[in-house]
Amino acid sequence: MSNKELEPLQDPGLPAHAHRKADHDEAAANRAERQVAILFLLSALGTVLFIYSYIFIENNIYIYIPILGNQHAQQLFLGLGFAIALFFIGAGAVHWAKTLMSDTEVIAERHEMRSSDEDRAALIATVKEEVGAVGLGRRSLIKRSLALSLGLVGISPLLLLRDLGPLPGDVLNQTTWAEGVHLVTDPGNRRLRPEDLEVGAVAHVLPEIEDPEHRSLNSIAKDALLLIRIRPEEFRLDAERLSWTYQGIIAFSKICSHMGCAVALYEQTTKHLLCPCHQSTFDVPTGAKVIFGPSARPLPQLAIKVDDAGYLVAAAPFNQAVGPSFWERKK
Amino acid sequence: MRKLSRLRRRKITAPVLLFLALIVVGNAYAFIGATVTTSGATASNARSTMVDEGRQIFLRGCSSCHGLNAEGGGIAPALIGVGAASVDFQVGTGRMPLADMSQQAMRKTPVYNEEETAALAEYVATLAPGPAIPGAAQLTYERDGNTAEGGELFRTNCAMCHNAAGQGGALTQGKYAPTVMGVEAKYIYEAMITGPQAMPVFGEKAITPAEKLSMIKWIKAVESEKGLGGASLGKVGPVTEGLVAWVLGIGLLIGIAVWLTTKSR
């Protein structure tokens, strides 16, 4: 009874096929044919435009197009020609298929994915027989030794990858900075005096090296420094950290303690440093303490002083690794 | 609202009228003076007149925030020692006087005309030495600048705030670095040496005048760059590109797919 109650609506079956105009009207069919041909011809025109642009449009010609502005003519028309050539072949083919090819819906039966029970049983029997013939089940010595050798062979490719790179060693903790290394502008490689920076000024600096033309990116990636000058009385630092500054000039590693982007967005009004990658915000007067964003550590500070000639130099190496954290990093 | 705008209008008109009067008087004095004194003295006289005019404008338009002697106040910094360049930048680009305390000073139509701005700058410059306005003789970037080197300098010193294409970018708490496209060379130079608003100072030793000219030349080169690969999509990176790919690309293709799969009649 309840089955009858819950009986769903009946399937009325596939609706009767509706014929298109072109199926019975010769004129409509001819019209469709012409439309398809026009689409294909448009494509041919596109190719002509493409060839023309490639050969005849000079590299230095620009053309004004509304919305787009002044555009490099060759690139634009090469692209448009290519786009037209391709698009209208497709449009023609689709229009052809839609209007002139048979549009009678076809019903195909599905077969179940599962094999028949006989096939399954036969497969299992075959496998059992083969395995039994090989004797793997009984000969455990062969099985174990094969497993061992396969496992060892599997390790060897990993071993081959060993020479991809050197072991980290202590390099992540080292930078070019050491006592007496001059701070030079980046770019420009000029030494700086404290008076070159007024209050509110910043300078991007690198350590002075003998051959600045061939400074490696690896060293830049650890050495980059940002100098900021504020009023000395604005610092909120302990005595040691304060002694690392010079007349209000403080030096921070420019490599973000989060993921290593260059942190250099300094706002002289708020004295905040912002990293543009993930928006960690560091407070300069308190020694680049993190006040916003995902970074968990302040930027490392470099101790600076002036040499006898009055130029800014590093007073000591960094006291910690610069850049993003890693497993072995000392706190 | 209307009250506010009326107030502003009054604030503007008073110094303008005053200044017009001063110009008439000042010019008259200068003219008379020229007839009786040597030319050097004329210049110094004219300058002192200008300083005086500047001071008057300052008292009318700026002192309510910056203090009667430009010593600064709770809401505005001291202007002693900021130099003429700072005044020329802030007032010349219309950033000062501020229209609205709540937001960052934006570029807008200047309130004071060129002469008034010059007078104000002259006055502030007398308070204490500071960066001077770079003259046309100094801004020879076309001749002395090196575009590629300027690009390097720009990317190291400016791109983190102003974007690699100079389109500007976000800072903390709603502050932002404005675009440098379409900014006059003089103001770019002044901004670097004075550090307006949140921007730090880039002194003449940290970045030499020649390097500054190179940066300006690069900015101007990028500014006049024509479309090389189609519409620029704001030159702000992959955000707009992703939007275009989804809206225009996938949108268009879905539209075509709908056409493709509907039965034709």
Add this chain to the structure above:
Amino acid sequence: MKPARERIAGSVANFVDERTGAAKFLKKSLNKVFPDHWSFMLGEIALYSFIILLLSGTFLTFWYVPSQEELIYEGSYVPLKGVKMSAAYSSTLDISFDVRGGMLMRQIHHWAALLFLAAMVAHMMRVFFTGAFRKPREMNWILGVALITLGIVEGFLGYSLPDDLLSGTGIRIAQAILQAIPLIGTYAAFFAFGGEFPGLDFIPRIYTVHVLLLPGIMLGLITVHLMLVWYQKHTQYPGPGRTEKNVVGYPLLPVYMAKAGGFLFIVFGVTAFLGAVASINPIWVFGPYTPTQISAGSQPDWYMGWLDGLVRMAPPIETYFFGKTISWNILIPGLIVPGIMFTGLALWPFIEAWATGDKREHNLLDRPRNTPTRTAVGAMAITFTIVALINGGNDIIATHFSLTINQIMWATRISIFVLPPLAYVITKRICLALQRADRDLVLHGRETGRLVMLPHGEFVEIHEELSPQEAFTRTSHEQLAPIPVAAIDANGVRPKGVLKDRIRARISKGILQEQIAKPTAKEKLELGGGHH
């Protein structure tokens, strides 16, 4: 005498068949039936984008130099003339400015990459919301998840190859994520980069991965993916004449072949159009990579943007135990959350089958409204991703809509927890409302807006009855009952595994209990005409 053309074709066919016996297979294949629906074309867009990527990518390899050796640029782009840069960046500039059509091909390649990923995601959403992943197609679903994952990696590597400031920044961040992996991270990073960041080895290495390894694997997976579609036959939407046992559509030859082939050209054409009119990744603007430089608004491409957004909103937590540092602020958003998301995605067909107890084959698709829980879970995942994506572009959004990055950051930090559940609840309600609407439509017909005054003065609106086809489409779905809870037997003995069963019964109840009963034939009959 047959015309020459036919004779040649005949002898070629003969040659092939005598050596392969292909005629039987081909005869069967050419009559293969494919159902037609626009949403079935999404996967095709992805496939064609992949073909475009292979073609345009091959073109680019002819000029691209995968090397980080430094040189001085002497090409034709003036603002960079004389700048020190890597050979990779310099050669990409050359492709853009000194190879005719090079800029076009570069842009087509990049647009196609964005479209490839977008189409894959759209295709996956279609498959998810219609339940096309159910038995027997779970394997194909997993292949699809693998393809999207590989596609994201492949896209990121491609974005990194030009070695411009933006891509170098991306590599820097990838290196930081690698380095943050506990225990092996530092070693992994040193091996991948041949030493410290950035080194000279990374670009040549990822080049091989980008042009050979990953495309090869993806091509293999795509082939299997398509073979499975072929072998298992395409799913179809429910409707009159469509059953679990048949496929209603058009034969491969000629209609489907012409449409699919035509669509390949159309997708290529649209991509070429974008490459012609819309600039993408203007690398000359960003300059060469050096670790001291950065551009405001540095973002990854959209398919990585949600990850970047998660990293941005992560809490600043780093722990330090026994002399070892663990960066949770990188690990959680960079590896753990995406890991959970993709694992959950891959396992979803099995999770759903377990929770509903439905282990049968399904060839008819679900209308999303009829599976409110699944649809709601999908909406929840999409909401999560979009919130993260918004934060990934927070600096651009801040400057363009006068907001602050801090506001957007906090809004998304809260929204990522609040909005997905909200989306779940709302979507589920909408689905149920739509079910109710279906029921009303089937029973009472469509409101026509025409009012009629009855003889006794009452006004009624004419309802037009649905056609039997429409009514059937709206009622042909199955409504499963929740799995019953295994009862404790008379002796008070709990059956084995009762807790697991109870949890399962509880979940299944949550999923299946709330639905609007679909109209039965009897109800329909009783209500009769369309004037209600």
